Amino acid sequence: MASAFDRIADLIAETSDVPREKITPDSHVINDLGIDSLDFLDIVFAIDKEFGIKVPVEAWTQEVNAGRAPAENFFVMKNLAIRVEELVAAKQAPGA
Amino acid sequence: MRLEYFEMIDRITAVDETSLTAECLVPPAAGNPVFAGHLPSFPLMPGVLLIETMAQASGWLLLHRLNFTRMPLLASVKEAKLRSFVLPEASLQVHATLLHEGSGYAVAQGRITSNGKKVCEVELTLRALPFPTPDLAAMVRERARSLGLTVAEPA
Numbered sequence: 001m002a003s004a005f006d007r008i009a010d011l012i013a014e015t016s017d018v019p020r021e022k023i024t025p026d027s028h029v030i031n032d033l034g035i036d037s038l039d040f041l042d043i044v045f046a047i048d049k050e051f052g053i054k055v056p057v058e059a060w061t062q063e064v065n066a067g068r069a070p071a072e073n074f075f076v077m078k079n080l081a082i083r084v085e086e087l088v089a090a091k092q093a094p095g096a
Numbered sequence: 097m098r099l100e101y102f103e104m105i106d107r108i109t110a111v112d113e114t115s116l117t118a119e120c121l122v123p124p125a126a127g128n129p130v131f132a133g134h135l136p137s138f139p140l141m142p143g144v145l146l147i148e149t150m151a152q153a154s155g156w157l158l159l160h161r162l163n164f165t166r167m168p169l170l171a172s173v174k175e176a177k178l179r180s181f182v183l184p185e186a187s188l189q190v191h192a193t194l195l196h197e198g199s200g201y202a203v204a205q206g207r208i209t210s211n212g213k214k215v216c217e218v219e220l221t222l223r224a225l226p227f228p229t230p231d232l233a234a235m236v237r238e239r240a241r242s243l244g245l246t247v248a249e250p251a
Contacts, residue, residue, distance in 0.1 A: 038171060038172060041171060041172070041201055041221060041223070042172070042221075044198060044199070044201070045196060045198060045201070045203060045221070048196060048198050049196065054197075054198055054199055055198065055199060056199045057198070057199045057200055058199045058200040059199065
């Protein structure tokens with residue numbers, strides 16, 4: 001199965017006008033790919049559906065705004081893929 | 097319906113965690129400023145107001161689901177299909193179904209029927225934001241009660 005990064009990059013390319021080849025592990029979703037908040041909402045919806053999770057965008061934004069985490073932790077592609085993998089693993093964990 | 101005040105829903109007849117059904121009666125054309133312009137000598141319910149009606153039904157569903165803690169605001173309109181004309185004094189049944197609830201947003205399908213006939217449908221994304229003012233929150237609760245929703249007082 002394709003990696004989380006590849007699946008998310010494919011979703012971004014399908015959902016927005018960003019060419020797939022422009023999306024790299026180091027791309028910042030907002031700053032580098034130029035995705036606005038509405039397109040990001042569509043992308044989050046696509047990720048939610050694809051992975052069967054609920055990406056906690058609001059909680060992430062609060063973390064960033066409160067200075068508890070850098071935005072790169074969530075919005076750089078390779079880190080976004082890791083966060084999504086963590087959410088999938090948490091959902092699959094016994095008792096989840 | 098009071099089109100010029102954007103009061104599209106007259107009565108909510110059923111609601112649960114994932115769906116809502118409402119009724120509305122399109123007003124007569126005589127003296128109505130919306131129908132005076134849309135269209136002169138051929139009064140027709142504007143398609144954008146049908147979409148607004150489905151958005152409001154979806155918004156009331158989300159308000160109910162979130163216990164009136166957040167204000168849903170329309171963010172995107174997809175796959176809108178306007179299948180038939182809606183004339184003044186038509187009786188409409190509006191249906192909203194939650195397709196997905198995400199973090200700070202929800203996706204819903206809206207549908208309108210009239211006498212069992214499909215009128216239109218749409219997929220809507222709504223952001224769910226904190227109420228911008230306490231007054232708006234209070235007015236929304238009051239309006240919800242008048243439409244038939246049960247509203248608990250805020251803690």
